[in-house]
Amino acid sequence: MEVLQRECWFHREQATPHSTKVDTAVLEGYVARGRATLAAVTLSDGRDVFSVAVKEASQGDVKGLPCGARSLLIDRTDDSIVCRGVNKFFDLNEVGDSWLSDSSLWTGVYRMWAVRKMAGFIVTIFSLDGMRLEMMSKHVLDGPHVDAARELLEKVSEAQRARLAADLFEWGACACCECIRRTQDYRHPVLEAQQFDQQIVLIAVQRRTQLREESLCFSELATLAERWGLGCAPGVAVPNSAALRCVFAATTSWNATYTPFDTCPQLAEGFVLLIEMAGPTTTPVHRWCLPLRLKLKTPKYVVLRAFRSLVCGDSRPQSYVYHQALLGWLQLRSAAEVRRRVEEVGVHALNNDFESGLLAQQRVRHRDSQETVGDALARLQRTTALIACPRGRCPLTVVVLCGLPGAGKSTLAMALSRLLASQEGVSPFSFVVHLSRDAVSCAVAADHGITDASSKHKQRRLGALVHQTLCDQMREVACFSAETEQSGLLLFDACNATQKSRHIWRQCFPTTLHKYEVAYVECSDATAMAQRAARRDGHEVLLSAAEAQQALYAVRKKFQPPSLEEAAWRVDTKGRCVEEAAASLRTHLAQRAPPSSCADCCRILTISALRDERGESHATLLHNLLGVSEATTETLASMLLSVNSAPKVARATSLQLRLDCSTEALRCAAAQLISSSLDEPHEPAVFFASVGRLLFRGVSAALRGFSWAPSSPVTGHVARGHLKWLRGWLLRGGDPSGPAELGKALRERFAVEPARPHVTLLYINSAAGATSANQAMSEYLSQTGMHLGQEVTVKVTSLLLDRHALSFGVTLTGGQQVQGQSMHVTRGTVTRLHITVGTAPGVAASYAGSMFAIFDVLQAENESLETERRESFRAVNRSQRKYHNFVEYQLNTALQVRGVVEVCCS
Structure with a gap:
């Protein structure tokens, strides 16, 4: 169970289990990187708190998040926890299945329950005085879900609500519930059974102010639900592995049913597998536990x-x-x-x-x-x-070949494929697919027009594209095997030089994959291996002997031979014919093939043929x-x-300054500043007098919205970050020939541009509603003295650049430097006024607005690393601790550009 706990228990919670405060420094790091938000709200008793909302992609960060609660309120004055809801429910597919073979699961240390996953929305109920009930849905304390939950709670008798408030306050606990409203929640993918409609269903009771999640044992919930007038989620104990297999089997059919839920066996969303470990504290009345929850979803x-x-x-x-x-x-x-x-x-x-x-x-x-x-x-x-x-059978065997270039991996894979296809009589596999990384890399490069002469940026992008293509093709093979119920063999042919690279592909396959093995192909004769690599004709990637030697040298430097435990099969191809090695591997695989998987013959399928057959x-x-x-x-x-x-529907409204300049002009200005700084790379403060009047003429001509032109040369300096990375990243290590070349490089790196240059003054999420949005804009315009259609001058004061975005920092003539916060007040960071010039593909448009805050964090980490490296008594692992690459220029003379205030929907 240690593996499961390591993957699902939040480490910082376990490190300080009885703490009642959240490490806000860590949390603010998530906010600075755009992975979380803090919204200021006021409770009914006037207490000011922050409501924490973590982005979905970061909710499972068990190593980094200070608290795993999906609903979390923090006191704004002392960072104490006001209320914490249940932690993230991990998907069964996210945690693998190695924990299933742990015999300790069925000892007295743990207890497992199969709980019905209710098809509703979660609310957390708590009381701060023993009389009034507070309620929140995920990270908000108002809105349609909270209103709906309050309506359902009104159906409970006043006496039961009073008992609920008193009990929760006395125990320092909160109640987590699912609200079921079939008519109002019609957009849900599946609706809960009619008998649960219009109910608040209790799913957990847990300590409200403790950092580590600690809940009442599930066996007590039915009694409490009856006491409080609430429903209770159906659940049955899972005492052994046979009972757990029955739970898994219940979700294999389209219309999933589970007969132990005798009152309603038809499942909607599926199960929550609740694993309880005895908690460190007990009371005479209640038993507390440390819970771990896994979701098992129905196919429908x-x-x-x-x-x-x-x-x-x-x-x-x-x-x-x-x-x-x-x-x-x-x-x-x-x-x-x-x-x-x-x-x-x-x-x-x-x-x-x-x-x-x-x-x-x-x-x-x-x-x-x-x-x-x-x-x-x-x-x-x-x-x-x-x-x-999630637990459907996938009768596919995956063999990950690893070894140095020239060891014979591709030759072995092709020989094994031919051997299986030519074998007479019964075959252990119905089909075999040989997936070559070199072949995929060649095809992807051709599709995207990437060659050896392409930029360093495009070469890096090729690696990401190849990885994604391989993942997609692996999933296709797994789907084909599962859908047709054919036992298949996938031979993945690549160097797979490190242990991590050999096992990272496992996540592309379902947890029920029949077998995933590493096969090590080596050649103990280094001379023979080098000769093989040099002699290969028609290779997809290595087009000459020199390239082959270079690849062999590069891979050998980082190659980690698999251990005896890691490699299920290995062969030394020195002096051994390929047919003999293929026969040996075939025998090894046949002994481990899925039971009852014998086929009349084995077909060799390419990805293209597999797609055609499936289509x-x-x-x-x-x-x-x-x-x-x-x-x-x-x-x-x-x-x-x-x-x-298809594009998304409008999600937000913003108040903007539409600037009277072009993105190309802004990029030109940025290129000239960067070009001049690279001319003197060793100066900590970069002086732009060398461009002087040239920059003045170029920028003034491009940004024709300037209300006045500077009479002296534009100057500036590097305020934060460093320049050592720019030549290699932008120019492939070469010297810039001028601003034009840099402008071209910037356009290539930051290919995603805004529809038009603008400064966002106020951003309003669509959840606020049209009335609230109009009210927020009116308040902002009143506070700033602006009006729609007004012409406003902004000062361009700084330039920010990293690998993700390029933007200018600006200041309004009145000195305002941050966006309005009428709708969302966050702690630890504010969004600075800026002009986005461009972002890299795949980077959110909102990233540019967070660059100031992110640079604060990165600069502090760079300074800390510099201090460590200067102290001789502290060793720093250079392979793990590296400087962050970014730069912020501060202009000595601000450039000015005009804009018009207008409303924009996005």
């Missing part, structure tokens, strides 16, 4: 939630053939119509109509169809569940189901891609 929930996310643009999850079938049945003409339909009635209602409509035609057989509509629907649900089920199978299924032609199937696939890439 996974697929319908993915469909909603695809349609609404919330994320880019995996798509399924079920989505194509649903789109085909809807018969809508565009992605916009699909989105509008989903927003009107919800995914759950659409899917119910889809299933009931097809069941009404279940005996119909379309022309040229191989099965009835009913049979096709059953097959669609079954094959979709095979892929979407044909889907087309046949959709024809049997809907009677659509192959052309219509292709149209559905295109529509799914269109839905996937």
Whole structure:
């Protein structure tokens, strides 16, 4: 269980378990990097607190977050915890399955429960005085969810509400509940059973002000729920591995059921696997425990939630053939119509109509169809569940080949593929796929026009593109194996030089993958290996003997040979023929093949052939189901891609200054400043007198909004950061030939540009509503003395640059340097007024606004590292501690540009 605890328990909570305060310095680091926000709110008793909201991508950071609570209120004066909700529920797929074989799980130290995962929204209820009840939904204390929860709580008797407030206050606890409102929550992917409708369902009671999560044992919740007039989430004890397998089996079918939930066996979202460890404290009345919660989702929930996310643009999850079938049945003409339909009635209602409509035609057989509509629907649900089920069987064996260039990995993989395909009689595998990193790299480079002559930035981007392509192709092979229930073999051919690189690919496959093994191919004769590498003809990447020697040298420097425990099979190709090695590996794999997996023959499949076969199978299924032609199937696939890439609806409103200049002009000014600084790289304070009047003429001509032109040369200096990284990153280590070359490099690095240059004065999230947004803008304009359409002059005072964004810092003529905070007040950082020139692909547009705060953190870390390196008695590992690369220029003479105040929706 140590592995599971290490992956799911938040380390800082465990380090100071009884603390009642949050390390706000750590939390503010998350805020500075845009990974969390702190909103200032006031409780009903007038107490000022911060509500913490951590971005979804960082919610599972068990090593870094100071507290794992999804709902967290912190006192603004002393950083004490006012209320903490439940910690993140980790997805079963996120934690692997090694913990399942830990025998200590079934000892008296732990107790496991299978709890129904209610399809509602979580609220946390607490009391600060024993009389009044406070309520929050995730990280907000008001809004539609809180209002709905209060309405449901009003149905509870006054006496029960009084007991709830008194008990929670006396115990220093809070109650975490799921609110079920089927009619109002119709956009949920699946709706909870009717018998739970219009209820507040208790799921946990835990200590309210303690940093470490500590809950009452689940066995006590039913009694407390009855005392407080609340519902209680159904749950049963899981005493052994056999009972746990029954829980897993319940989620393998499309319409998942679990008979131990006798009052309502039909599952909606699935289960929460609650693992309790006895807590350090006990009371005469209650038993407390340290909880760990894992989510086990139903296939229907996974697929319908993915469909909603695809349609609404919330994320880019995996798509399924079920989505194509649903789109085909809807018969809508565009992605916009699909989105509008989903927003009107919800995914759950659409899917119910889809299933009931097809069941009404279940005996119909379309022309040229191989099965009835009913049979096709059953097959669609079954094959979709095979892929979407978190614990669905995946009879795929993955062999990760590793070794130095020239050791014989590719030759061995091809020989093994031929051997399996030519074998007469029964084969342990139905298909084999040879996935070569070199071949993928060559194809991706050709698709994106990246060659050896391309910039260093593009070369780095190629590595990321190749990695993503390999991950996608691995997932495709796993889906094919699971969907067709064919035992397959995937041979991944790459150097895989480090232990980390050999095991990072495991996350591309489901936890139920049959086998994942490392095979070490070595050649103990270094001369023979070098000769092999040099003699290879037609290699996808290494086009000459010199390139082969260089690659061999580079990989050998970092290569970590796998240990005896890591490598399940190894071979020395010195003096051993490839056929013999392939036969040995085949015997090894046959002994570990999935049971009952014998096939008449083994096919060699390429990724392209695998896609074609899978596509044909889907087309046949959709024809049997809907009677659509192959052309219509292709149209559905295109529509799914269109839905996937459709832009999001308007999410926010902002008050902006639309500047009277172009992005190209701003980039030109930045390039001239950077170019002049690189001319004197050793000066800590960079003086721009060398460009002088040239810069004045260029910038003045470009930024024609200047109200006046400086009469003396523009000067400035490096305020923070350093310049050592700029030549290598921007110019591949060369010397700049002038601002024009630098401008081209900046345009390439920061390819994502705003629609027009602007300064955001006030940002308002769409959650505020139209009325609140208008009120916020009116308040801001009144406070600043501005009005819509007014012409305002801003001063460009600084330039900020790192690998992610390029922006200018600006100041209004009245001295204002930060955005308005009428709607969101955060602690630890404010958003400085700035002009975004461009961001790197994949970087959020909001990043530029946080650069000032991020640079504060990075500068402090650089100074700390510099201090450590100067102190001879403190050793610093240079491979792990490196200076952060960024630079902020401060202009000695501010440049001025005009803008017009206007409202913008984004």
